[in-house]
Amino acid sequence: MALIVMKFGGTSVGTPEKIKAVAERVLRSKRAGNQMVVVLSAMSGETNRLIDLAQQMQELPDPREMDMLQSTGEQVSIALFSMAVKAAGDDAISLLGDQIKIQTDSVFTKARIEGIDSERIMAELNQGKVVTVAGFQGVASDGSITTLGRGGSDTTAVALAAALMADSCEIYTDVEGVYTTDPNICNKARKIDRISYDEMLELASLGAKVLDIRSVTFAKQYNVPVHVRSTFTETEGTWVVKEDKEMEGRIVSGVTYNKNEARITITGVPDQPGIASKIFTPISDADIIVDMIIQNQDVGNGLTDMTFTVMRTDYLRTMQLLQDMSDKIGAGDVHGSENITKISIVGVGMRNHSGIASTMFSVLAKEGINISLISTSEIKVSCVIEEKYTELAIRALHDAFELDKSDPPVEEDII
Amino acid sequence: MALIVMKFGGTSVGTPEKIKAVAERVLRSKRAGNQMVVVLSAMSGETNRLIDLAQQMQELPDPREMDMLQSTGEQVSIALFSMAVKAAGDDAISLLGDQIKIQTDSVFTKARIEGIDSERIMAELNQGKVVTVAGFQGVASDGSITTLGRGGSDTTAVALAAALMADSCEIYTDVEGVYTTDPNICNKARKIDRISYDEMLELASLGAKVLDIRSVTFAKQYNVPVHVRSTFTETEGTWVVKEDKEMEGRIVSGVTYNKNEARITITGVPDQPGIASKIFTPISDADIIVDMIIQNQDVGNGLTDMTFTVMRTDYLRTMQLLQDMSDKIGAGDVHGSENITKISIVGVGMRNHSGIASTMFSVLAKEGINISLISTSEIKVSCVIEEKYTELAIRALHDAFELDKSDPPVEEDII
Numbered sequence: 092m093a094l095i096v097m098k099f100g101g102t103s104v105g106t107p108e109k110i111k112a113v114a115e116r117v118l119r120s121k122r123a124g125n126q127m128v129v130v131l132s133a134m135s136g137e138t139n140r141l142i143d144l145a146q147q148m149q150e151l152p153d154p155r156e157m158d159m160l161q162s163t164g165e166q167v168s169i170a171l172f173s174m175a176v177k178a179a180g181d182d183a184i185s186l187l188g189d190q191i192k193i194q195t196d197s198v199f200t201k202a203r204i205e206g207i208d209s210e211r212i213m214a215e216l217n218q219g220k221v222v223t224v225a226g227f228q229g230v231a232s233d234g235s236i237t238t239l240g241r242g243g244s245d246t247t248a249v250a251l252a253a254a255l256m257a258d259s260c261e262i263y264t265d266v267e268g269v270y271t272t273d274p275n276i277c278n279k280a281r282k283i284d285r286i287s288y289d290e291m292l293e294l295a296s297l298g299a300k301v302l303d304i305r306s307v308t309f310a311k312q313y314n315v316p317v318h319v320r321s322t323f324t325e326t327e328g329t330w331v332v333k334e335d336k337e338m339e340g341r342i343v344s345g346v347t348y349n350k351n352e353a354r355i356t357i358t359g360v361p362d363q364p365g366i367a368s369k370i371f372t373p374i375s376d377a378d379i380i381v382d383m384i385i386q387n388q389d390v391g392n393g394l395t396d397m398t399f400t401v402m403r404t405d406y407l408r409t410m411q412l413l414q415d416m417s418d419k420i421g422a423g424d425v426h427g428s429e430n431i432t433k434i435s436i437v438g439v440g441m442r443n444h445s446g447i448a449s450t451m452f453s454v455l456a457k458e459g460i461n462i463s464l465i466s467t468s469e470i471k472v473s474c475v476i477e478e479k480y481t482e483l484a485i486r487a488l489h490d491a492f493e494l495d496k497s498d499p500p501v502e503e504d505i506i
Numbered sequence: 507m508a509l510i511v512m513k514f515g516g517t518s519v520g521t522p523e524k525i526k527a528v529a530e531r532v533l534r535s536k537r538a539g540n541q542m543v544v545v546l547s548a549m550s551g552e553t554n555r556l557i558d559l560a561q562q563m564q565e566l567p568d569p570r571e572m573d574m575l576q577s578t579g580e581q582v583s584i585a586l587f588s589m590a591v592k593a594a595g596d597d598a599i600s601l602l603g604d605q606i607k608i609q610t611d612s613v614f615t616k617a618r619i620e621g622i623d624s625e626r627i628m629a630e631l632n633q634g635k636v637v638t639v640a641g642f643q644g645v646a647s648d649g650s651i652t653t654l655g656r657g658g659s660d661t662t663a664v665a666l667a668a669a670l671m672a673d674s675c676e677i678y679t680d681v682e683g684v685y686t687t688d689p690n691i692c693n694k695a696r697k698i699d700r701i702s703y704d705e706m707l708e709l710a711s712l713g714a715k716v717l718d719i720r721s722v723t724f725a726k727q728y729n730v731p732v733h734v735r736s737t738f739t740e741t742e743g744t745w746v747v748k749e750d751k752e753m754e755g756r757i758v759s760g761v762t763y764n765k766n767e768a769r770i771t772i773t774g775v776p777d778q779p780g781i782a783s784k785i786f787t788p789i790s791d792a793d794i795i796v797d798m799i800i801q802n803q804d805v806g807n808g809l810t811d812m813t814f815t816v817m818r819t820d821y822l823r824t825m826q827l828l829q830d831m832s833d834k835i836g837a838g839d840v841h842g843s844e845n846i847t848k849i850s851i852v853g854v855g856m857r858n859h860s861g862i863a864s865t866m867f868s869v870l871a872k873e874g875i876n877i878s879l880i881s882t883s884e885i886k887v888s889c890v891i892e893e894k895y896t897e898l899a900i901r902a903l904h905d906a907f908e909l910d911k912s913d914p915p916v917e918e919d920i921i
Contacts, residue, residue: 107562141582147522148589156592159600160585163578167556170575174563177571185574189604190649234605 093258094126094216098226098248101135102265103322104168110134113263113322114175117221121181126216128255129223130248131172133164154199158228158238161200162188165225165244172223183221186211188228188236193247195229195237202229202237204246204309207254224251242303249306253313260315262302263322268329269294269301271494272346277486279495283344284327287334290344293437293471307331334439342440342447343492346485349433352382353406354463354475356398357413359423362389369420370397373412379405383433383466383475394423398464400475403429431463432481435473436488448472454491458483508673509541509631513641513663516550517680518737519583525549528678528737529590532636536596541631543670544638545663546587548579569614573643573653576615577603580640580659587638598636601626603643603651608662610644610652617644617652619661619724622669639666657718664721668728675730677717678737683744684709684716686909687761692901694910698759699742702749705759708852708886722746749854757855757862758907761900764848767797768821769878769890771813772828774838777804784835785812788827794820798848798881798890809838813879815890818844846878847896850888851903863887869906873898 097117104110113129121127141160145152152160169185176183191211195202215222226244229237239246245262252260267282269291274280286294288311295304302319310317310331320328338344360366367386374381384399401409406429413425434455441447448465451472455462460483464475476484489495512532519525528544536542556575560567567575584600591598606626610617630637641659644652654661660677667675682697684706689695701709703726710719717734725732725746735743753759775781782801789796799814816824821844828840849870856862863880866887870877875898879890891899904910 107559110563144522144582144586145589148525148586149593152589153592156585156588156600159588159602160582163581166578166581167559167575170571171559171563173571173574174560174567177568178564185571187574187651236602 092124092126094128094255095120096128096130096248096252096255096257096260097263098130098244098261099132099263099322100244100265101132101138103263104131104172105135107171110168110171111175111178114172114179116322118176118179118181121221127221128212128216128251128257129169129172129221130226130244130251131165131168131223132226132244133161134168137164137167155235158199158202158236161238162225162228162236165227169223169225173221176221176223181221182219183223184215185223185225186215187225188247189230189234191224193229193250195231195239197231197233197235197237199231199235199237201240202231203305204229204239204250207250209254212251212255239305242306245303245306246309249309249313249315249317252315252317253309257315259318260310261318261320262306263320264301265322266301267321267324267326268319269331269345271344272485272489273348276482277346277489279486279489281495281497283329285330285332285338286344287338287439288331289334289470290338290437290439291331293435293468294345294347302331339440339443341438342444343436343438343494344440345437346488346492346494347435347437348481348485349435350431350478350481351403352400352431352433352475353403353409353427353429354398354400354431355406355409355413355425355427356396357417357422357425358396359394360397361421362393362395366420367397370413370416373416374401374409377408377412379409379412383464383473385464400431400433400464428477430478431475432478432484433473433475434481434484434488435471436492437471439470441470441472450491451488454487455484458487460484507539507541509543509670510535511543511545511663511667511670511672511675512678513545513659513676514547514678514737515659515680516547516553518678519546519587520550522586525583525586526590526594529587529594531737533591533594533596536636542636543627543631543666543672544587544636545641545659545666546580546583546638547641547659548576549583552579552582570650573614573617573651576653577640577643577651580642584638584640588636591636591638596636597634598638599630600638600640601630602640603662604645604649606639608644608665610646610654612646612648612650612652614646614650614652616655617646618720619644619654619665622665624669627666627670654720657721660718660721661724664724664728664730664732667730667732668724672730674733675725676733676735677721678735679716680737681716682736682739682741683734684746684760686759687900687904688763691897692761692904694901694904696910696912698744700745700747700753701759702753702854703746704749704885705753705852705854706746708850708883709760709762717746754855754858756853757859758851758853758903758909759855760852761903761907761909762850762852763896763900764850765893765896766818767815767846767848767890768818768824768842768844769813769815769846770821770824770828770840770842771811772832772837772840773811774809775812776836777808777810781835782812785828785831788831789816789824792823792827794824794827798879798888800879815846815848815879843892845893846890847893847899848888848890849896849899849903850886851907852886854885856885856887865906866903869902870899873902875899 173183192208588598607623
């Protein structure tokens, strides 16, 4: 008998019929002898309906009240799901964040989980019930309802799997798993059978939307095997697991891209100690997040250029701040572009293989694509290029690193 | 400074605009120097939407899950209301049943309140906030959400007013108060300025729908002055308060009617000890509630007739049960009618005045209306008549007891 946590997103529970189908799926697994915990999101469309109501009340809705409002979406889903299980002749109970003490901090609309009480859930499971838990929500120390932000139901599921020492955590979604790259761009994209937590973290933070990044952090921290798979088929999806030898044999696991950033350059900056701090402090004071930064070598005239990226939505505001700063510090021209893409290759194998970055640069060069910024980590290389080359770059890199070729065979005992 | 509990029903908070209007109304009272606690129902239509979803999942939805589902309606209302107050530049906090420990029993979908913790609300009030509480819901001892049944938000408001020792409890609704009779039937119907708890209990249980009967019981028990008034005007409505001398001077306060009952007669019943129990035990075993019962005098042949009323929805089922019973005990014919109305006059003055019932009988007789059952209490006389005479009877009684004439003047210190 295994204890399995299953999480279904909004599109999987979007109608009464779909909720019934989810109940059938869960009961198949239960009747095969497993203990089942089911985490649900709000029915698709419901969260947006609630946000729309809130915005009619207050321009910037109060965060605590927003959480009070939004958390009802998941509450509706779990109540309906329990009814569906009971209608199918089995037993179920729905539980809210505060009923199983999903303790969080008090940062409304983006709270962090600090603890979960597994006792109540175990008691219900041991009575033979399917336990369904509202995703996305928790409770602050003063008893207020909190929510975990977009994608928060993934985190709820993984945190529950960790607290319950579940055998696995299955994240059901509308795609079949994690792909080597976006199948809409590259028709050779292949579903990855197994991927390490660290690779998944890079892919998630770089823009792959299949799994929320905080849930991967949690999964890594507590070593929870996560199975990302489709609600609509029985096919195995992608297992996100602890790194092992076989993964290291694969140099690059995926190619990903992010079109949400903009590039800004400030030229003719006096190259003196403390200048970077002078430029970036007002930006961070304005709550603008800077991603990549490069500073060119001083070519001898005591002046340097700095280039960095920010979120596209912060582009105009940052340009304005920087113009003002440039006047103050006697720097030169400020220019930039919103039409950029960050292309990245990710793979734990990079730790043991050299020359991966230079292969990437030459692949892009061969296609005539100019690179304006580069950043690297132990298992990732990212390049900023012009947006219009996005598809070309992805296909070229996917080919060059032979990502369409299968993974090595999976050892059965890992799953 | 007074502490006022205000309750607004579903039609009063049916749209974002209406919620804003409610917030304005509450803030006018707050800015006049009062502490405000606001109880809200679900936006009109929302509860029915949720019930419809539930019925798509399970033919008879599980009561616990039904409460988990339904309670979201009020949660949405209070969150939106808080936002509206904040948007208007004031401060508010929304609180759920379990957050202020509205303890109930575990009878899901019709729970009874057992206690309320006033501490949290007082703390928030003392910080200058408008406190808004979800109506209709509480929490059972195991932490499950419960609901109080239709009209439950009235009960929440009165129970809160009692727990907080509020100066008054204002129930906002879509009518201007409690009327001497149904204004749709009798155009001389007059709004009652003040009515006693006992009279209101009789009116509520007899069919006047303006205030839920359990809330009146609570109000009487804790001596909470309840002001029933219109959301859409500033006019004073009806105060439901402790009985006083002036009320006793008024013999009849209201005429009410109930068309939800049916009459059944079983003839030729052997008049022996235990026969009534034989007839009514199977009926109560079938969860059928019997309201009025009369047994005719045995006229010497050892046989008697029995007549009683049940809910119209139980009519056919009761007829069937009774036919079977009649065969068994050797009684005669079973007949009845669904086309009856119970007409009642209510007034605390009856305690000190004789002849009220006989006046009622002669008023009906003068109009040629036959009475088939009569029942009385200390402050009420009810007669069952043919349904087609309903309007005629109401108008005749309203005239005979001069209900169109004003109340005696109100002593200011009572309000």
